[in-house]
Amino acid sequence: MFVSTRRRTLAILVSGALVAAACSGSDSADSPDATEAPAAAAEAEPDETPDDSEPAPTAPDEPAPLEDEDQLTSAGEGNVDLASLEPIAGGEITFGLTNDGTGFDTTGAVAPGSIRVITALNDSLVGLDADANWQPNLAESLTPNDDFTSWTITMRPGLLFHDGEPVDGEAVRANLQAFKDSPTVGFAMAQVDSITAVDELSVRLDLSAPWAALPYGLVGQPGWMVSPSTIGTNETFTGTGPFILESWTPGDGARVVRNPNYWRADEGLPYLDAINFKFLVDVTVKRQAFEAGDVQGYVSPDDEDILDFLDDDETDVWIGTAGANEYLWLLNTTAAPFDDLRVRQAMAHAIDKQFIIDAFRSGLTVPANGPLNPSDRWYTENNYPQFDPAAAQALVDEYEAEFGPIEFELSIEPNASTIEVAEVMMSFLTDVGIDGKIKEIGQGQSALTAILDDFQAFSWFQFGSPDPDSDYVFFHSSGGFLNWTNLVSADIDAGLDAGRQNVDEADRKAGYAQFLQALGDEVPMIWVDHLNGVEAAVTLPELHGIGTPGILPDGSASLPMTNGSFFAWSGVWIEQ
Amino acid sequence: MLIFVQRLGRLVFVFFVVTFVTFFLLDQAPGDPAERFAGLNATPEVIEGIRAELGLNGSLIERYLRWLGNAVRFDFGDSIVTRGFSSWDLIRESLPKTLELMVFAEIMAIGIAVPLALASARRPGSFIDKASSSTAFGLLALPAFVLGIYMSFIFGVKLGWFPTIVDNLPGLNDDPLDNLRQMFLPSLTLALNLVAVYLRLLRSDLIETLQEDYVMLAQARGLSERRIMWRHVLRPSSLNFTTAVGLNIAGLIGGAFIIEVLFAINGMGRLVIQSVILEDFNVVAAVVAILTVAYVMMNFLVDVLYSILDPRIRHAAR
Numbered sequence: 001m002f003v004s005t006r007r008r009t010l011a012i013l014v015s016g017a018l019v020a021a022a023c024s025g026s027d028s029a030d031s032p033d034a035t036e037a038p039a040a041a042a043e044a045e046p047d048e049t050p051d052d053s054e055p056a057p058t059a060p061d062e063p064a065p066l067e068d069e070d071q072l073t074s075a076g077e078g079n080v081d082l083a084s085l086e087p088i089a090g091g092e093i094t095f096g097l098t099n100d101g102t103g104f105d106t107t108g109a110v111a112p113g114s115i116r117v118i119t120a121l122n123d124s125l126v127g128l129d130a131d132a133n134w135q136p137n138l139a140e141s142l143t144p145n146d147d148f149t150s151w152t153i154t155m156r157p158g159l160l161f162h163d164g165e166p167v168d169g170e171a172v173r174a175n176l177q178a179f180k181d182s183p184t185v186g187f188a189m190a191q192v193d194s195i196t197a198v199d200e201l202s203v204r205l206d207l208s209a210p211w212a213a214l215p216y217g218l219v220g221q222p223g224w225m226v227s228p229s230t231i232g233t234n235e236t237f238t239g240t241g242p243f244i245l246e247s248w249t250p251g252d253g254a255r256v257v258r259n260p261n262y263w264r265a266d267e268g269l270p271y272l273d274a275i276n277f278k279f280l281v282d283v284t285v286k287r288q289a290f291e292a293g294d295v296q297g298y299v300s301p302d303d304e305d306i307l308d309f310l311d312d313d314e315t316d317v318w319i320g321t322a323g324a325n326e327y328l329w330l331l332n333t334t335a336a337p338f339d340d341l342r343v344r345q346a347m348a349h350a351i352d353k354q355f356i357i358d359a360f361r362s363g364l365t366v367p368a369n370g371p372l373n374p375s376d377r378w379y380t381e382n383n384y385p386q387f388d389p390a391a392a393q394a395l396v397d398e399y400e401a402e403f404g405p406i407e408f409e410l411s412i413e414p415n416a417s418t419i420e421v422a423e424v425m426m427s428f429l430t431d432v433g434i435d436g437k438i439k440e441i442g443q444g445q446s447a448l449t450a451i452l453d454d455f456q457a458f459s460w461f462q463f464g465s466p467d468p469d470s471d472y473v474f475f476h477s478s479g480g481f482l483n484w485t486n487l488v489s490a491d492i493d494a495g496l497d498a499g500r501q502n503v504d505e506a507d508r509k510a511g512y513a514q515f516l517q518a519l520g521d522e523v524p525m526i527w528v529d530h531l532n533g534v535e536a537a538v539t540l541p542e543l544h545g546i547g548t549p550g551i552l553p554d555g556s557a558s559l560p561m562t563n564g565s566f567f568a569w570s571g572v573w574i575e576q
Numbered sequence: 577m578l579i580f581v582q583r584l585g586r587l588v589f590v591f592f593v594v595t596f597v598t599f600f601l602l603d604q605a606p607g608d609p610a611e612r613f614a615g616l617n618a619t620p621e622v623i624e625g626i627r628a629e630l631g632l633n634g635s636l637i638e639r640y641l642r643w644l645g646n647a648v649r650f651d652f653g654d655s656i657v658t659r660g661f662s663s664w665d666l667i668r669e670s671l672p673k674t675l676e677l678m679v680f681a682e683i684m685a686i687g688i689a690v691p692l693a694l695a696s697a698r699r700p701g702s703f704i705d706k707a708s709s710s711t712a713f714g715l716l717a718l719p720a721f722v723l724g725i726y727m728s729f730i731f732g733v734k735l736g737w738f739p740t741i742v743d744n745l746p747g748l749n750d751d752p753l754d755n756l757r758q759m760f761l762p763s764l765t766l767a768l769n770l771v772a773v774y775l776r777l778l779r780s781d782l783i784e785t786l787q788e789d790y791v792m793l794a795q796a797r798g799l800s801e802r803r804i805m806w807r808h809v810l811r812p813s814s815l816n817f818t819t820a821v822g823l824n825i826a827g828l829i830g831g832a833f834i835i836e837v838l839f840a841i842n843g844m845g846r847l848v849i850q851s852v853i854l855e856d857f858n859v860v861a862a863v864v865a866i867l868t869v870a871y872v873m874m875n876f877l878v879d880v881l882y883s884i885l886d887p888r889i890r891h892a893a894r
Contacts, residue, residue: 094743100850102657102658102659102854103658103659103660105659233660234658234659234660235659235660235661236660249669249842250655250658250661250666250669251666251670251842251846251847251850252669252840252842252846253743253842255744276743276744278741278743278840279840280741280840281837282837282838284725285728285740285741285837285838285839285840288725288728288729288732288733288740289732289739289740289741289840291733292728292732292733292736292739292740293736294732294739294740294741294743295741414853
């Protein structure tokens with residue numbers, strides 16, 4: 001801790017002095033130097049090998065080796081015998097979030113900042129156990145018919161929403177129907193023909209085709225239940241979870257307080273009295289607030305902060321694995337030049353993913369060839385084009401002889417670090433004769449812009465759901481405008497359908513292998529990396545339950561930190 | 577009286593120009609707010625209905641006048657991004673925090689700069705004069721975002737005296753101690769840049785005034801040094817200082833934007849940055865209108881203050 005703190009102090013003093021020197025010397029023509037450094041780094045020649053262009057890392061800055069991509073341990077709590085710790089009820093914490101929420105309407109596109117708050121306000125119909133298999137959660141049971149063309153969801157008796165209304169069959173029907181009817185997100189339930197409340201506690205979903213993996217879809221947004229009178233309401237979330245929304249101030253944060261009528265209150269849940277979610281955009285501010293003890297934990301630390309904290313015994317770092325996002329570029333396959341497979345393949349060949357990972361993620365992430373992480377049980381290898389500038393050049397030459405120069409625009413949200421990565425990727429492309437330009441769009445406008453097909457290429461973070469069926473709609477030709485790249489591929493459709501319709505794990509895996517192979521062959525996306533290494537949470541050692549499994553209603557352990565957002569807030573407690 | 581009316585008229589003119597230019601620029605932005613508000617798959621009829629509801633029909637002048645008519649009733653329209661909240665709801669949440677930050681910063685800056693300037697002017701070249709001048713130059717060289725990080729690190733992280741972020745800020749009436757504790761570092765950070773400006777300005781004017789005959793007369797009559805400085809020297813030396821305070825209100829708004837990010841204050845700065853990024857134009861227009869009113873009013877008050885500080889201005893105006 002001493003070494004880490006001293007280094008941090010020195011870094012702040014030195015950086016501050018450099019900036020001060022640059023700014024105070026306003027007469028000097030050299031004053032912009034301080035701000036030119038990152039730009040110069042971004043413009044580094046991509047054909048230099050990372051070893052040549054990067055300073056040799058010193059020992060303390062080398063990434064801590066992750067034993068495998070599934071590890072959930074950290075320096076600190078990973079060594080503690082969790083079973084020996086007895087949870088203490090009471091207390092409140094402040095937890096830092098990176099993104100502001102834009103509201104809680106469960107029938108619309110929900111911003112990541114909102115989802116993190118909703119996690120404390122909500123219990124989904126279905127949960128995931130430690131092996132990422134679905135388990136009933138808020139629902140008591142989910143029962144299919146023989147050919148999986150109909151599912152009956154039966155609720156637990158006596159459940160109440162935060163406003164005291166019953167969570168009955170009619171309430172579940174109303175929520176599912178509103179989701180299905182939504183023009184923005186309803187495609188995810190396009191296969192559902194009808195939703196019927198069959199009795200006081202049961203709802204039946206009749207489907208147009210077999211869907212064995214349907215419960216996985218109810219882990220996320222479709223499975224969020226809110227009081228029927230508040231469906232479609234954006235400013236509040238009247239759910240069923242362990243905490244009740246006390247206030248939400250856009251741009252600032254949200255405060256949630258213990259739900260005294262929580263359906264698992266007899267288990268002593270939740271432990272905390274309240275959680276203050278505070279939106280902290282700036283990484284320096286976030287870290288200083290944490291080190292000062294003003295926040296007891298936060299998500300999405302900087303990659304360099306992760307390295308620092310992994311060395312720090314007084315800080316716990318929880319590295320999310322299951323379902324971490326991927327960074328990629330979407331290519332609109334219905335618009336030139338990406339309607340030509342050769343251009344897409346050339347793009348993939350031209351970009352050195354490992355260079356990006358070394359330069360911008362401190363080597364903490366894993367190169368991606370598709371939406372599934374190599375540690376995922378559904379993962380299989382494919383023939384996605386690897387870094388090969390000569391192959392890229394040949395494909396470009398072939399295309400240009402026929403159609404002329406390759407030019408495109410990359411739509412991107414105005415995030416400095418993402419733009420920096422995109423600029424380096426652009427320089428790789430320039431080396432093989434592909435001329436790309438960056439087009440900034442409004443913050444939070446990615447989904448809408450992609451839905452409207454108003455792009456050629458798009459800088460994107462998504463996917464990696466624990467079960468691939470949750471991403472079905474984004475790749476399948478029936479996904480409508482949620483099929484982001486508009487690619488229609490019989491192999492992709494067949495593979496995803498096999499994964500959706502089969503129960504047998506081997507059959508499902510074969511389906512997803514077909515899907516991944518087709519994705520590698522068709523290249524509708526330029527994959528960069530799986531962000532499991534950097535989608536993390538940082539906590540004080542006194543705060544427990546973040547990153548560790550929660551307990552499902554049947555007593556089994558739940559999958560922690562899926563997408564870095566699904567903390568089991570009901571089981572979080574703090575030493576007083 | 578006439579001069580006040582003239583100045584008031586000028587201020588109203590400035591308000592119209594600024595709000596119209598803002599309105600015009602926002603109108604030129606790509607995209608149709610009605611379509612965004614309506615969402616996907618909305619029928620043309622629904623979009624038309626929303627356009628009428630949002631007041632987007634008619635020529636630019638018509639829409640501007642309609643917006644202005646609503647604005648005087650504090651009806652700036654709904655936020656397009658944060659549905660369920662009006663623009664005024666968001667401003668009402670943010671404005672008090674920014675105002676508090678600015679007022680505290682001004683009070684701190686004046687409270688530090690005036691005594692230091694008096695002490696420096698009384699004995700030019702003394703230790704206090706040299707130390708305060710050097711510190712002032714040092715502070716001028718440090719931009720607010722660097723100073724803020726330093727302050728936060730030293731007083732928040734290392735010493736733990738003050739919180740590094742403003743979280744669940746209680747009202748001044750509800751819990752003044754916690755409120756002041758949370759706002760201390762941000763206000764001081766904002767104030768320290770001002771101290772340097774005020775100190776240098778006031779010191780040189782004080783030294784100049786000290787050379788006036790009436791000051792020597794006062795000294796010859798045996799008035800105490802303290803009385804001469806505070807009653808006979810400070811007031812006539814305050815004209816440039818007052819101008820600087822007035823003009824710095826605008827600078828403070830800019831500085832407050834940075835401080836609000838550094839200390840996670842949900843103020844007008846964060847609101848306007850976020851609204852611009854999210855293209856929430858109703859909120860942007862509302863914030864610009866309110867800041868314009870605040871700025872022109874502040875300038876008007878400074879003008880009024882001039883004539884109180886120096887009766888020659890009042891007489892000249894007649």
